[in-house]
């Protein structure tokens with residue numbers, strides 16, 4: 001695991017005050033329940049700190065388990081966004097050649113993935129989190145996946161997007177739930193939450209929503225007409241889960 005210093009982590013995530021819990025805590029206690037990754041984003045709790053910002057004064061460190069969670073999660077996010085960029089890069093030429101009207105959609109999704117990749121590159125560099133050792137493997141695999149599904153046709157390319165975004169959407173949902181639970185615990189203890197943590201949650205939520213938008217685009221463009229749909233999406237989703245699992249560890 002990458003050894004981010006305790007002081008750096010501390011500045012990243014939590015500031016503490018000695019005052020009593022904020023007035024917003026009571027409403028937070030009533031609403032903070034998320035149970036499944038498939039849950040609609042609209043049901044997420046809205047901790048006061050995430051919704052309204054923070055005015056904390058003093059820092060305290062994350063636990064070792066929280067540090068490890070962030071190392072793994074942000075490493076996976078960065079390599080996942082690299083893979084997304086490469087998938088769309090490989091898909092775009094064959095798809096646009098056969099279906100020129102899809103050029104704006106492909107560019108839109110590519111541009112959003114490039115933005116996600118830039119953000120997570122910035123975050124892992126800032127906090128000195130090492131990229132996964134699997135990085136070169138995923139580069140080859142993502143390009144091969146993008147190109148091969150595009151050659152199979154528009155429906156297969158969209159089925160690829162549907163499968164990938166389903167997995168990555170659940171992956172981001174799990175992170176949002178975990179980070180919101182941290183924030184709730186901090187607020188329950190009467191601590192103010194650091195701006196960097198609240199900003200991280202906001203950004204992951206926004207990115208998650210864009211991934212789910214891609215999923216909707218894929219379904220709207222006949223992803224489920226791909227043949228063989230079940231086999232194709234099953235293999236791709238299994239591959240995504242394996243890649244996430246491996247990238248968390250190495």
Ligand SMILES: [Fe+2]
Nearest residue numbers: 081084113116
């Ligand atoms: Fe993305």
Ligand SMILES: [Fe+2]
Nearest residue numbers: 084165211214
């Ligand atoms: Fe995406």
